Amino acid sequence: MxxxxxxxxxxxxxxxxxxxxxxxxxxxxxxxxxxxxxxxxxxxxxxxxxxxxxxxxxxxxxxxxxxxxxxxxxxxxxxxxxxxxxxxxxxxxxxxxxxxxxxxxxxxxxxxxxxxxxxxxxxxxxxxxxxxxxxxxxxxxxxxxxxxxxxxxxxxxxxxxxxxxxxxxxxxxxxxxxxxxxxxxxxxxxxxxxxxxxxxxxxxxxxxxxxxxxxxxxxxxxxxxxxxxxxxxxxxxxxxxxxxxxxxxxxxxxxxxxxxxxINILGDGELFHLTEEKLLVLDEIDIFFEGIVNPVVHKPEFTKFVFEIFKYNPQEFISKPFQNRQMALKAIWDTILYEGKQRNWFN
Incomplete structure (x- = not known):
C-alpha cells in the first residue's frame, strides 16, 4: 500500500x-x-x-x-x-x-x-x-x-x-x-x-x-x-x-x-455506485478487452463511455445475447477511434 x-x-x-x-x-x-x-x-x-x-x-x-x-x-x-x-x-x-x-x-x-x-x-x-x-x-x-x-x-x-x-x-x-x-x-x-x-x-x-x-x-x-x-x-x-x-x-x-x-475515474473522483447491473457490464468489457492489443483508449475511459451511453437503462445492454453485447461494445470502440482521429484526441 x-x-x-x-x-x-x-x-x-x-x-x-x-x-x-x-x-x-x-x-x-x-x-x-x-x-x-x-x-x-x-x-x-x-x-x-x-x-x-x-x-x-x-x-x-x-x-x-x-x-x-x-x-x-x-x-x-x-x-x-x-x-x-x-x-x-x-x-x-x-x-x-x-x-x-x-x-x-x-x-x-x-x-x-x-x-x-x-x-x-x-x-x-x-x-x-x-x-x-x-x-x-x-x-x-x-x-x-x-x-x-x-x-x-x-x-x-x-x-x-x-x-x-x-x-x-x-x-x-x-x-x-x-x-x-x-x-x-x-x-x-x-x-x-x-x-x-x-x-x-x-x-x-x-x-x-x-x-x-x-x-x-x-x-x-x-x-x-x-x-x-x-x-x-x-x-x-x-x-x-x-x-x-x-x-x-x-x-x-x-x-x-x-x-x-x-473506480475513481468512473466516478470522477466522487462516490461511485457499482450496482449488480453495472458489474455485469464490467464483465462484458473485460471480455472485450481480452482481444484488444495496445489499446489507445484505456479500459477505465472506455468504460465511462459505455456507462454514459447505457446509464439510464443498463438492462437494455445486459439483456442482449452475448454476441450482440460484444458487437455493441465494438461499435462504441470504433466510434471512439473515429472521433478521436477526427478531433486529434490521440496526438
Whole structure:
C-alpha cells in the first residue's frame, strides 16, 4: 500500500468547530449515525463524536458488546454517550452518571491510556466503530441544515441499508499516500467524509454483518431464564486488530491502487455506485478487452463511455445475447477511434 492517487475532490477541510452530521438513508427514512466536531484544528485534530443515540449502557470496563446482564457492573447509563478522540490520542467516553447532572468521563481502556494521535497517522487509523444489530430502533431524523461550518453527509444505498440488514461501520483516518476507493455496492460502502489535515482524510466504511443472537442466562433473582435485549452499540476501536483486519480483507478493493484508480475515474473522483447491473457490464468489457492489443483508449475511459451511453437503462445492454453485447461494445470502440482521429484526441 504505497501508491498515491490525487483527486480534485470537493471535500471540506475540518477546521476548529467544524462539524459533520452523518445520516443513513434507507428506502423509507433517514436516521442519524453521529455528529463529528473538530475541537482542535487542521494542524492538530481533536475529534468529538456526539449524538450517538440509542446505544444504552457503558459497562465498568468501558467496552460494550450490545447486551447488558444484571451481573455487569454498569458505570454509567445514557442514551446520548459522547466519545472524544483527543489530540494526544486519549479516547474518552462522556455521559451522565446514573441520572446525576455531573458528567462522568471514562477512558476506553484505563486511566492515562493513549492510542495513536491523529497527527501521527501514517497509513490507516481506526477511530470508532458502530455495531448496528437492529437498524429499525433508530429514531427517524430530519436532515440538518448545512452551513459553512456544518456539513451533512448522507450514506445512501437502497440495497445495503434496510430496516432488517445488520451492519458494521467504522470511522477511520487514512494518510493520503494510501489509495482509497470511493464506492458503494450491494455489500459494502466506502467513502471520504472530509479532510482533517493536509495529509489525512476522515473516512467511513460500512458492510453487511451477522451478529450472534444474545445468549440466555439464568437470573437468580427472577428465578428464570432471560435473554438479553440486542441493542446497537458504539465503541472505540482496538486499533491494531481492526487495522490488521481491514488491511487483510480490503487490500484487494478498497485499498488497492489499480482498483481505486479504475473506480475513481468512473466516478470522477466522487462516490461511485457499482450496482449488480453495472458489474455485469464490467464483465462484458473485460471480455472485450481480452482481444484488444495496445489499446489507445484505456479500459477505465472506455468504460465511462459505455456507462454514459447505457446509464439510464443498463438492462437494455445486459439483456442482449452475448454476441450482440460484444458487437455493441465494438461499435462504441470504433466510434471512439473515429472521433478521436477526427478531433486529434490521440496526438
Amino acid at each position: 504505497t501508491s498515491s492517487i490525487a483527486w480534485a475532490m470537493k471535500l471540506i477541510l475540518m477546521n476548529k468547530r467544524d462539524q459533520i452530521s452523518i445520516y443513513i438513508n434507507n428506502p423509507t427514512r433517514y436516521y442519524l449515525l453521529c455528529r463529528i466536531v473538530n475541537m482542535g484544528d487542521s494542524r492538530s485534530p481533536d475529534l468529538k463524536f456526539t449524538d450517538v443515540s440509542d446505544y444504552g449502557y457503558i459497562t465498568k470496563v468501558g467496552r460494550y458488546d450490545g447486551t447488558i446482564k444484571p451481573e455487569d457492573e454498569i458505570d454509567f447509563a445514557s442514551k446520548k454517550v459522547e466519545l472524544s478522540y483527543h489530540k494526544d490520542g486519549s479516547p474518552l467516553y462522556k455521559s451522565q452518571n446514573k441520572g446525576n447532572y455531573k458528567p462522568l468521563y471514562s477512558n476506553f481502556m484505563q486511566p492515562g491510556f493513549r492510542q495513536i494521535p491523529i497527527n501521527d497517522c501514517s497509513d490507516i487509523l481506526p477511530l470508532i466503530n458502530f455495531q448496528i444489530r437492529r437498524p429499525e430502533i433508530y429514531k427517524s431524523a430530519k436532515l440538518d441544515t448545512e452551513s459553512t461550518k456544518h456539513k451533512v453527509y448522507i450514506c445512501t444505498n437502497k440495497i445495503l441499508f434496510t430496516e432488517e440488514q445488520q451492519l458494521f461501520a467504522v470511522i477511520y483516518v487514512r494518510h493520503k499516500h494510501i489509495p482509497l476507493t470511493r464506492i458503494s455496492t450491494n455489500d459494502y460502502y466506502s467513502d471520504i467524509l472530509a479532510r482533517i489535515s493536509d495529509e489525512t482524510d476522515l473516512c467511513i466504511f460500512i458492510c453487511r454483518h451477522s451478529y450472534p443472537a444474545p445468549k440466555p442466562y439464568y437470573d437468580l433473582g427472577f428465578k428464570g431464564w432471560i435473554t438479553p435485549y440486542p441493542c446497537n452499540s458504539v465503541s472505540f476501536c482496538n486499533q491494531k486488530s481492526l487495522f490488521d483486519e481491514m488491511v487483510t480483507k480490503l487490500h484487494h478493493n478498497i485499498f488497492d491502487g489499480a482498483f481505486a484508480t479504475y
